[in-house]
Amino acid sequence: MSARIRHIAANTFREAVRDRVLYNLIAFALLLTGAAVLVGQISINIERLVVIHLGLTAVSLFGLVIAIFIGIGLVSKEIDKRTLYTVLSRPVKRWEFIAGKFFGLTGTLVVNTLCMAVGVFLALWYVSLRHQMLASDAWVLLALYFIVLQFVIITALALFFSSFSSPLLSAVFTFSLFVIGSFSEDLRGFAKMAHGMAGWLITAVAYIVPNFSALNIINQVGQGQGVAPQLIAYNTAYALVYTLAVLAGATLIFDRRSLK
Amino acid sequence: MAAIEILQLEKVYSVGFWRKRPKRALYPLDLVVEEGEIFGFLGPNGAGKTTTLKMLMGLVFPTAGSARILGLELDDPRMKAQIGFLPEQPYFYDYLTAVELLKYYGRLSGVDEKQLVSRVEAVLKRVALEDAAHLQLRKFSKGMLQRVGIAQAILHDPKVVFLDEPMSGLDPMGRREVRNLIEGLKAEGKTVFFSTHILSDAEALCDRVAIVHLGQLRGVGAVEELTAGVRAQVEMVWAGTSLPSGISALVAETHAAGDTMRAILPQEEQDAALDLLRRAGARLISVTPVRTSLEDYFLAQLGRNPSLDNPTESAKEGSAQLTTFGKP
Numbered sequence: 001m002s003a004r005i006r007h008i009a010a011n012t013f014r015e016a017v018r019d020r021v022l023y024n025l026i027a028f029a030l031l032l033t034g035a036a037v038l039v040g041q042i043s044i045n046i047e048r049l050v051v052i053h054l055g056l057t058a059v060s061l062f063g064l065v066i067a068i069f070i071g072i073g074l075v076s077k078e079i080d081k082r083t084l085y086t087v088l089s090r091p092v093k094r095w096e097f098i099a100g101k102f103f104g105l106t107g108t109l110v111v112n113t114l115c116m117a118v119g120v121f122l123a124l125w126y127v128s129l130r131h132q133m134l135a136s137d138a139w140v141l142l143a144l145y146f147i148v149l150q151f152v153i154i155t156a157l158a159l160f161f162s163s164f165s166s167p168l169l170s171a172v173f174t175f176s177l178f179v180i181g182s183f184s185e186d187l188r189g190f191a192k193m194a195h196g197m198a199g200w201l202i203t204a205v206a207y208i209v210p211n212f213s214a215l216n217i218i219n220q221v222g223q224g225q226g227v228a229p230q231l232i233a234y235n236t237a238y239a240l241v242y243t244l245a246v247l248a249g250a251t252l253i254f255d256r257r258s259l260k
Numbered sequence: 261m262a263a264i265e266i267l268q269l270e271k272v273y274s275v276g277f278w279r280k281r282p283k284r285a286l287y288p289l290d291l292v293v294e295e296g297e298i299f300g301f302l303g304p305n306g307a308g309k310t311t312t313l314k315m316l317m318g319l320v321f322p323t324a325g326s327a328r329i330l331g332l333e334l335d336d337p338r339m340k341a342q343i344g345f346l347p348e349q350p351y352f353y354d355y356l357t358a359v360e361l362l363k364y365y366g367r368l369s370g371v372d373e374k375q376l377v378s379r380v381e382a383v384l385k386r387v388a389l390e391d392a393a394h395l396q397l398r399k400f401s402k403g404m405l406q407r408v409g410i411a412q413a414i415l416h417d418p419k420v421v422f423l424d425e426p427m428s429g430l431d432p433m434g435r436r437e438v439r440n441l442i443e444g445l446k447a448e449g450k451t452v453f454f455s456t457h458i459l460s461d462a463e464a465l466c467d468r469v470a471i472v473h474l475g476q477l478r479g480v481g482a483v484e485e486l487t488a489g490v491r492a493q494v495e496m497v498w499a500g501t502s503l504p505s506g507i508s509a510l511v512a513e514t515h516a517a518g519d520t521m522r523a524i525l526p527q528e529e530q531d532a533a534l535d536l537l538r539r540a541g542a543r544l545i546s547v548t549p550v551r552t553s554l555e556d557y558f559l560a561q562l563g564r565n566p567s568l569d570n571p572t573e574s575a576k577e578g579s580a581q582l583t584t585f586g587k588p
Binding site: 007014015018092258 | 338341345349351355370409
């Protein structure tokens, strides 16, 4: 990574920290601790399942909100406030700016997820005081890794839309893609049943939207099931390739944009 | 080598949502700024000054034409490492302190990490912000932001400094300090290209100026060369409270103050006006030549003062290059 990308990424991370984005972690910790105590009292024998579901879904939602609401402003806010002028008038290439912003927000989300993961494991530890920790609980780490991969794609998408449209539209587009992408396996199944032009169209949409459903293994992990190593490699490669393609698109658009 | 060479640079924006229509922000512009010059780029609001600067900075892409800075293309990173830029009404990352902001910009400009701290300290001292060095920018006044903007523009010791309305938002003392700073940059051998609509600053500072209006270059040259083309005027003061008959046809403007009258008129009308005053029995107090200012020239170019005889002819007589473009 070039030094300029690193500096822009560090500044983006610092902005998130100074804007108190990471304060959501306190809310998250309180929520999970409270939920674990509550779950311990009202559920019989399924405390572990509920804590894993609740914890990982909360990690996913908190991260999604941060990725979208910071991501959509990464470029447009810099243009609106004209802070970009003093950056791009230096020896900084536009693609370096996009890459720096991407790594900065991704870094913020990774730190965020790591902190929230501690909360999830503390809640799991609490419920396991009565039922010992299981070896399969380690799969929670893999689910968290897949959630981070989702954040990486969402950040790239938010950045892509932010490079040419308003924050509101960027938020709508990104969230819509997240929702559609979460049902992409269903969409692919539906495409197999459809015929003719509609079949082609649905197949195209199903393969263009990000496949978030493949990156969601919360159910499996909750039930203590493992994941095949091929899936880990496949999901990792898929997320990286998809992210690179989206970032390349963002750079192509931003490279041609005049900053009025 | 010229510091800045602009060749037929023009910009046409597309405006409108559904039915796009062209809006010309800058007609083809030719301009050369020599190294070591303080060059003023003057014009009223909406003249095309900021558009020109944004094109030079690579923020806006020209519709046609080209430009080179220090002999290098506008997208050349080697060129960008040697220039500094202060945008109009600058806004910076307000969650950073002045020191953090300057370190960030210094790193992006490739300033050596070992020199960075001393550079930042020196530049903060130069813009009189040492006391606010560790204050977050969200607590800065408009004038302080302008100073930090100038600091980031000169931090990496650039050869050419572009300042868009550098005096904007500053009190008289601040303006004086910025003027001193710009003169200091010239003394260090740097080229300063700044846009402004405050003509007194340009007149006091610039080796040469260019005037743009409605996207067209109206004139370029040294201030004294440009103002030489403006018709000489005299100020006449006499005792009285009214204008003698016939004199109003000769004067450009009149002012009454107590029991004295003051009139500004072209120098060639001076004798005729004195005759009229004598015949009316008025007591003459003074006749003083009016120094032709850049403002007179500027207003003449904007068509708001008819006292310019013939701009093109005047420029031919002097060494100033005066360009007038007809609208295509």
